[in-house]
Amino acid sequence: MLTAAVEGLADEALLKRVCSSVGVVVGQVYGRYGKSYILTKLNGYNHSAQFRHWVVLLDLDNDAACAPEVLPQWLPVPSRLMRLRVAVRELEAWLLADRERIAQFLGVAVAAIPADPDSVADPKRLMVQIARASRRRAIREDMVPSIGSGQQVGPAYTSRMIEFIQSVENGWRPDVAAGHSDSLRRCISAISNLAEQEFDPR
């Protein structure tokens, strides 16, 4: 069982899906108020990670060119049971990495999905752009922001992403996605590796 902190509602769904794919149970999930909220709490989470298994999932966004650059700044001395994992650059990149299924879900051709999602500069924007070209009106209306909303995403974007992550039959497959995203592959192996670490109950 591991304890976790994530940036948002869709991140929580994604982490749970990843963990269940490698047989790890997720206990309490903290955060869900964005990245800066987690960064201010990181020392506290790290303290707890002396005693129990912890995963913190963050987006790299455009804070640095690559994760190794920024991790020592965010958390100089991680506890033994702390795994701070970074998505390059946002969780959408990992979702796009299951090309067939995301194309099917969005109602677009597989060719519209990039082959190397880790290299996409702004995966969320790309996700919305692809949804804009969807054959399905429902996808367009839920995921694409209306003019004047000032938002990056549509009114039911989060709900749609969660639906995609959770659907067992037609949704996201972490193992397939890991084949197209190195950062996801390393995240999954870090979680499986953590699960094998000895638990040191106080």
Place this chain on the structure above:
Amino acid sequence: MQLPTGRALRFTSIQVENWRNFGKIEVPLQRRTFIVGPNASGKSNFLDLLRFLHDIVSVGRGFELAVQSRGGVSGLRSLFARRYSDIHISVNIGVDEHPSVWQYELRFNQDNLQRPVIRGEKVVLDGKTLLDRPNESDNSDPEQLTQTYLQQVNVNKDYREIAEFFYAVRYLHIVPQLVREPDRSVGRKDDPYGGDFLEQIARTPEKTQTSRLKRIEDALRVAVPQLEALELQRDPVKGTPHLRGKYQHWRPQGAWQTEEQFSDGTLRLLGLLWATLDGTGPLLLEEPELSLHPEVIRYIPQMFARIQRRSGRQIIATTHSTELLREGVGMNEVVLLEPSQEGTSARTAGELAEVRELLEGGINIADIVMPRTRPVQAEQLSFFADE
């Protein structure tokens, strides 16, 4: 011109003068709209405007009763208005691509006997004026100015669509205790506070009722995971309807409870879900977040969006909840009420440059808008105990 069909009409903008605490406001309304503001800034008065339009189209004394039940013209007129000013309401009704299919305008005041009288009533369809009062008929018989044309079936034929649209406006503010004790509101029909909520469910044709309760049961389980089943039952002796929920329990059969034992949050969420499925006209909600867990509240706007995509139905809700605005709510979907010396003003959040800048800077709309609704001296409340 070909008028849009297939999508439900909605209020696209509203303009008001001298209504309760509003001096003069003009504000666009989206399909999903959240009204925010400090306590007593007029959020409920804003919703009441739209309820008023629903009330005036009731056949017979609709207009007169709608005014009288609100304390007459002097009760309705804004304190900021000059003494004899008219109350003026004007709405645009349409769809996204064509926001002004219909325009309806009503101007009224009172006569020497304090009876409400119409000073002007106007209906415009796609730019063409269909009605403009006072007309000759009103001039020859001023008594006619005690009724709107909208409420009269024999004259509203050409614009009955507006009358029907107004009539379909629905207001909901479930008070859990009234659902549990329906005796308190005996005889009320379509009580927005839930007095006849169970009767409303019971009146629904059985097939529709069963399928809706099934959907609600699934959705409710998100907030109340121990809920296993939900059904409506009639008391065999008194005939009164009761909702029963089956909860997981240490007994293998589970335990049945009726609405009397449901929690406030369960009843309010149940009422909210039922209302979204029942009817197609604009739905007005008073603080839908009440009694609900913050993590449940965050999903409500997403649920609204998906309901609206299917039905096109407009949902306008007042709120004090940061959580309700956190996931994907647009700056044009938030109406900000701000009290001032000249009455409360109403603007969409998107009209404020500061809001746009902060949103561009990546700040969540909830964290931008809610601080603006905070009372200036909220901290004074903490000093209450000491003189």
